[in-house]
Structure formats: structure tokens, C-alpha cells
Amino acid sequence: MRSQSGLVTGLLFSVVTVYAISFASLNATMTSTVVSGMLWVALLFSSSASLPRIFLSEEELGTGDLLRLTARPHAIFWGKSLFNCFQCVVTGTILSVLYLGFTSKAIAVPWLFAVSLVAGCLSLAGAVTLCGAIASQAANRAVLSAAIAVPLLLPLVSLGVSAVRVSLGLHVRHEDVGSLTEGIGAAIGLVGYAGVTLATGPWIYSAVWRS
Amino acid sequence: MLKVDRLGKKYLGRWIFRGLSFELGAGDRLVILGHNGSGKSTLLRTIAGLTAKTEGTVTLPDGDPRWTLGLCALEQALYGQLTVAEHLELTADLRGCPARVDELLEKVNLGYASAVPASQLSTGMKARLKLAMAIQPEPKALLLDEPGAGLDEEGRNLVDRITSEQSARGCLIVATNDPLERRLANLELQLA
Amino acid sequence: MDLLGGVEKLKTGLRALFVLLMGVATVWSFFVPDAEAFQKPGMARIFLWHFPCPMLAVFLLLYGAWCSFRIFQRVKLSPFELGPETDHDEKTMWDLRSVASMELGYLFCILTMASGILFSEIQWGAWWSWDPRQTSFLIVLLIYAAYFALRFAYTDPGKRAAYSGAYSLFTILPSLFLFFVFPRLPYIKSLSLHPTDSILQGQIKGQYAEAVILILVLVLILTIYLFKMRIRAGLLEINLEKNIGQLENLGVNTTPTGVVRPVSVSKPD
Numbered sequence: 001m002r003s004q005s006g007l008v009t010g011l012l013f014s015v016v017t018v019y020a021i022s023f024a025s026l027n028a029t030m031t032s033t034v035v036s037g038m039l040w041v042a043l044l045f046s047s048s049a050s051l052p053r054i055f056l057s058e059e060e061l062g063t064g065d066l067l068r069l070t071a072r073p074h075a076i077f078w079g080k081s082l083f084n085c086f087q088c089v090v091t092g093t094i095l096s097v098l099y100l101g102f103t104s105k106a107i108a109v110p111w112l113f114a115v116s117l118v119a120g121c122l123s124l125a126g127a128v129t130l131c132g133a134i135a136s137q138a139a140n141r142a143v144l145s146a147a148i149a150v151p152l153l154l155p156l157v158s159l160g161v162s163a164v165r166v167s168l169g170l171h172v173r174h175e176d177v178g179s180l181t182e183g184i185g186a187a188i189g190l191v192g193y194a195g196v197t198l199a200t201g202p203w204i205y206s207a208v209w210r211s
Numbered sequence: 212m213l214k215v216d217r218l219g220k221k222y223l224g225r226w227i228f229r230g231l232s233f234e235l236g237a238g239d240r241l242v243i244l245g246h247n248g249s250g251k252s253t254l255l256r257t258i259a260g261l262t263a264k265t266e267g268t269v270t271l272p273d274g275d276p277r278w279t280l281g282l283c284a285l286e287q288a289l290y291g292q293l294t295v296a297e298h299l300e301l302t303a304d305l306r307g308c309p310a311r312v313d314e315l316l317e318k319v320n321l322g323y324a325s326a327v328p329a330s331q332l333s334t335g336m337k338a339r340l341k342l343a344m345a346i347q348p349e350p351k352a353l354l355l356d357e358p359g360a361g362l363d364e365e366g367r368n369l370v371d372r373i374t375s376e377q378s379a380r381g382c383l384i385v386a387t388n389d390p391l392e393r394r395l396a397n398l399e400l401q402l403a
Numbered sequence: 404m405d406l407l408g409g410v411e412k413l414k415t416g417l418r419a420l421f422v423l424l425m426g427v428a429t430v431w432s433f434f435v436p437d438a439e440a441f442q443k444p445g446m447a448r449i450f451l452w453h454f455p456c457p458m459l460a461v462f463l464l465l466y467g468a469w470c471s472f473r474i475f476q477r478v479k480l481s482p483f484e485l486g487p488e489t490d491h492d493e494k495t496m497w498d499l500r501s502v503a504s505m506e507l508g509y510l511f512c513i514l515t516m517a518s519g520i521l522f523s524e525i526q527w528g529a530w531w532s533w534d535p536r537q538t539s540f541l542i543v544l545l546i547y548a549a550y551f552a553l554r555f556a557y558t559d560p561g562k563r564a565a566y567s568g569a570y571s572l573f574t575i576l577p578s579l580f581l582f583f584v585f586p587r588l589p590y591i592k593s594l595s596l597h598p599t600d601s602i603l604q605g606q607i608k609g610q611y612a613e614a615v616i617l618i619l620v621l622v623l624i625l626t627i628y629l630f631k632m633r634i635r636a637g638l639l640e641i642n643l644e645k646n647i648g649q650l651e652n653l654g655v656n657t658t659p660t661g662v663v664r665p666v667s668v669s670k671p672d
Contacts, residue, residue, distance in 0.1 A: 062288030065261050066344075070277055071305040130573060134566050138556035148553050148570060151545035155577040155585060162588065182588070189584070196576050204572055207475040208565040223558060263561040 007087050010050040014095040017042040022102040030103050032169025033161070039099055040120070040160045043092055044153055047124045050091075051084045052132030052145035059136045073206035077133070081201060084125040092121040108170040112183050116163035119190035123156050126197035133205050156193055162186035212236050212382050213258075213352045218267035220250070220257050227253050228402060231267070235352075235382040235398070240374060242393055243386040245402030251386035252284065254402070255354045258384070272351035272381065277306045281345035283338075284356035291330035295321060295340055298329065299347060308348045315343040319369060334361035339369070346373060351381035358385060359392055371395070421624060428618050435614045443526055451614055453518035455622040456511045457540060461582050463508030463626075464543065468575045470501035471568035495641060498564035501571060502554070503633035507626060509547040515540055536597040539581040546574050 021038050030038075058064040067076055096117060100107065107113045131149035135141045166183025212235055219229035227250040235241055243251045256262040258269050259282045272279040289298060296312050303310035316322040319339040324332065332340065338361045345353060358370045374395045377383045385395050393399065432451045474497045519537055524530045531537065553570050557563040586597070 068261055069282055070302045134569050144556050148549040151542055151549050152577045154542045155580045204569045208569045
């Protein structure tokens, strides 16, 4: 069941992170590289803390069996990952608005920023949902799901940082953030990551869900 | 209709059961007896595919197991925030079968509580709802784990009615440690 | 018998030859002329042993994922994707290959990091330089560690094989990115201290290149041997388990807990 706790947890985490970073960097000039890095780190930990709950709670409440008896695995995976996608995009958008507001950072290439953020959030949601499903029947599921998700998400974060860095600092003087082509390349990488994750996720889940 | 061949389940190095073989046809009602911890519930879960078997095979009735298999178990959990009627609508949506909410609630005598969230149901009411969900697709094989637990006399009569109906439709397996529930069966399996 | 004896003698001879070649390669790695392409050529001999490690760590991670894919190929889903029936022996073998590959890959990944850190200190003056290749291998090390954390979390062998196999499969995409794309991204490449395509570009040549190739081949042979040994050890464990089961069937119960069997399937009185 999709409870609101995940969304609230993710948002609360984001707001606290934004506040903490802004407070820590008081009066400091934040470069585009630092801002994009911080943004993606906040998104990474916010998603890996809140998104796996969607599968873990089924096992903790004991309702997993009801689903296994009545539903197809593809339906379960799609239902849960689409909800997580929605949750992650909402969290990412609010986090970005707050963060860029606090740091007074302008967006130089808005469309690149939007594409990177949405594709990155979809990738994060797909990967974290599957990791939640994979860890859901282990005894230490809550910690394990985050521990196995983070290493898989680090390459995604590096792509996200590359794309957002370009979108923020392309026309800013004294900042070497790479070219627009590099930013577009990273954004394409994010779209590809999201596509592959969401396409293979249901197949992998259907192979293990009754193990 | 339902065939179990040399079925075995090992857990943490210990065989829960092993070398179990039987075949049930239409109208067969098997009761599995045994003391606590003898593996009755694990056997039902293994037959339903919820627990992986260590060896052997289970052949379920032909067709989509979501339709041909119904399981009602004591430890099965419900969604606390969903009402009784919403549970039946949800399982019908997931199975792709008719919800038959009114008909099923009338059958398990739970019509008066259709709008009550599951978190507010008593143990007996939860057992009735789980029975309704198990028989919703009119399964060819119905598996009941301790069906009388938490039910009053009227509830036990309800179980009798459901098992009689199941005999006409297919086969039934009941796991229990209540000797009185031997009345539900025409076959018996004792787990040591 | 003569034929079997001959094969055994041949195997012993090959093992002796391998040990001899390993000794020669080790000694040679100290005396081979310097490769001038390095910043401190005299101190760069660790490269000879460092070079095969990342290659094998990459190959073994991908091979482990392939074996996991084969596990799932053995899961025959029923027409409505419920109640998977699995060929247990085949599944066990592929799981064994997968875990053997991942264990060896983890070992080579640790060796890559250890020798890489030494190399970094000697050549670039810092134990950790945030070099893109160093960083990407640290992530690969974390992926390996996560795989084993997941594997240890499941006690049931079926669940262990399925869930760790699923994770192994899922690592393909980030791994390919880390190995082949990330270090070659233009912005990242410009930050890299790592030499790329050194052998292909002729920066490492002559006896030094020959030593690199000899050690690569020897380490590869050693890996195949270790892989086969790990499979044999795994099979011995499985056979031991099966034999205990057969003894239980004969009534010779070797485990402290009894075997529970059905007593009867009969009509009640």
C-alpha cells in the first residue's frame, strides 16, 4: 500500500538537507559544481532512505503474501515503481526549488536542468525500488536496501552532477563546467539509465518474487 | 487436480517435512493434523508457492493460480487502512476476476461491516474477510490454515458451509491441530 | 590405468611448469629494464602485477552476472508468471559459478585497489588522488561488497541464489558505465592521471611489455585454476549435504534434529 509516510519522509529529509547545507555554507560562494554535487547527494540519500519502504512495509506488515497470491509480479513492480517515480520527481522538484532559492543560483539552461532532474529521479526511483524488492525478505532489510542501492546509484549521480553542473554554470565566468555537448551527453546517459532500469526491473522482479 | 510428489522442505539444516506424496481429485477434502511446529502451515504455504520447496514437485490445478488457488491463513495480514469492501475490490482487481462484494459479504455474514477499516475489525471478523477473499475467484483448490481459530459457533458453521461448497467445486486442504475439524475432511494426513 | 597415470603425471608436470614460470616472472619483474613512459620508471614495477587485476575484476563481475542470468533462464515461469518451477541442479551449478566468479572478482578488486594505492603514492605523490579510475574502482569494490552483504543476509539457499543473482544482474549497467564510459567522459578524462592505452600506443614496449603479457597470462591461468577449485569445493559441500539427506532416509540420522515424515494418508474412521 502506498502510504504518505515515504513522501513526507523524503520531503522532510530534503528540507533539512537544504537548510543544513545553506547554513553550513553561509556567506560562501557556491560554484555550480558544488551546488550540483550537493543537490544530487541530497537526492541520493533522500531517495535511498524513503523509496525502498514501499516494498519493505509489505513484508513488515505481512501483506506481501496477499499480493503474491493475487497479483502478477509485473503489476506489482510497475505499481510500486511508478508511485516511487512520482514521489521522487516531486521531492526532486521541491528540493531543487528550495536549494537554488537558498543558494541564489540561477539556471543557465533550464531545459537541460529539467531533463536531467526528471530522468535522474526516474532512474533513482527504478533502481531503489528494485533494491527494496531484492532486500525485502532479509532480516536487516531496512539498512540492507540502502546499502545495496547506493553503490549502484553513484554512477548515476556522477552523470547527474555533470548534466546539472553544465545547466547551472554554462555561461558563468570563471567556472569551467564543460560544454553544452557534455551536459547533453550526460543527460542522455541519465535517460538511458532510467530506460534500462525501468525496462529490466519488472523482469528481474518477476524472476525472484516467489523465491 | 492437485498433486504433491516427494515434497520436502528443509529450513536451517532441519527437514520440516520430507517425502510427502498425495494426489487430490475433485471432491477430496484432506485434513492435515499435527502438533504445533509440525510443519502444517509451512506445508500449505509450500503448496501455495509462498515458501520455496527444497525438493519434490507440486502440480496445481490447470489455469492461472490466482484464480484456481485460494488460501486463507491465520497469519495472513490485511491492510489496516482499507475497508472490508475495498479489500475485496482490491483482490478482484489484482486477480482480474469479478469482485462479488455484496454476495461474498452476505455469505460470510459481514455485510454490516463493509465500510469498516480492517484495523477496526475483531479477530473473528478478520477471519471471515480472509475466507471471503480466498473463495472470491471460486478456486479449484482451497487451502485453509486453522479455519476455526477465532470464530464463534456461527463462524464454524460458516466454515462447514464453505467446505461443503468447495467439495462440489474442487478439492480442499485444511491444516489444523483441532481434532474437531476432522469433520471437514474425508482424507487425513498426520504430520509427526 | 596407464592412461590415467599418464594424465596425472602430465597434470603434475604442468603444475610444476606453472610454478616455475611464476617464479621466473617474479624474478624477471625485478630485473626487466625500466619503462620510460612512467614518471618514476624505476619505481613502477608494481604495474606488472597491478595490470591484470582490474582486467580480471571487470571480467569476473560480468561473468558472475552472466551466470546469474543463466540461473533465471532455468526458472520456468508458468503461463501466468506464478509458481516458478526450477531445475534445481542446473540452478545450483550456475549459482555456484556465479558466486565463485564474484568471490575471485572481489579478491582481484581488492588487489587492484591495494596495488593502485601504492602505485598512486609512488608515481603521483599521494595515496589517494581522486583519479577517475581509482574512484570508479572504489565504487566497483562497494558493488562487490554490497553483493556479499546481500548474500549473507539470506540464510535459505534458494532465496540466497535468487536475490543475490538478481542483484548481480542489476549491476551490469552501472559496471559497464564505470569501466568503459566514466573514465572516457571528456571532462573526467581531462582530470585523469591514469595512463590510457599505454601498451597499444607503444609507451610500454620491449622486454617490459613482454613481462606484462607473461604475468597477465600466468595470472589468468591461476584464476582459472582457483575458479575450478572453488567449484569443486562448492560441489563437495552440496554432495555432503545430499549424503546427509540419504543417511536420514536410511534411518541413520546424523543430525541432532529428527526428520519429520508423514505418517499416513488414509480415510478417517
